[in-house]
Amino acid sequence: MAERVAQGRAAEEGLTGVTFSSSGVSDEEHGGPIDARAQRVLARAGYSTGGHRAHKITAAELREADLVIAMEELHRSRLRRLAPEVEVALLTDFDPEAVPGSEVPDPWYGSASGFDGTLAAVEAAMPGVLRRVRELQGDAPV
Structure with a gap:
């Protein structure tokens, strides 16, 4: 969900040259699409839901x-x-x-309504995330 919100908000703000990606810490969902409950919440909020396939993150990606x-x-x-040297x-x-x-x-084990709370938490953090991305790009904070 965070990847899709970041992509959508970055596009709205004209933030270019950035790639957002999402990975898991386990391989349980390998190759699977976004959870159907998350898809519904994202789509209802106007975010893209297609084309994602789950994968486990690697040290090289980090x-x-x-x-x-x-x-x-x-x-x-x-x-x-x-990757102990990477700040998380x-x-x-x-x-x-x-x-x-x-x-x-984490709404995974709860009801579908839990995904609404997750989306709200992700959206609340997104202005700060995009501000940090701009700083990393060398742009002045907005």
Whole structure:
């Protein structure tokens, strides 16, 4: 969901030269599309849902990325084990209203309505994420 929100918001703001990608810390969903419940919530909010295939992140991907963001602490710790030299932020670090160290709610095992809460958390953090992307590109913060 975060990848699609980032792509959509970046396009709306004319932010170019950036690639957003999403990966898992496990291989359980390898090759699968975006969860159908997430697709419905994203589509209803006007975001793209097609073309995604799940894959497990690699150490090389982490090292090549300019910015690595995890949704929850368990994921961040697994990413740090893969590539200890890579800085990994939590998505909520970019939301000024979030409690420090809080996590994005994982709706996977809950009801479909949980995906609405996840989308809200992702959208709340996105202005901060895009501001950081601009800084990494050498652009002045907006």
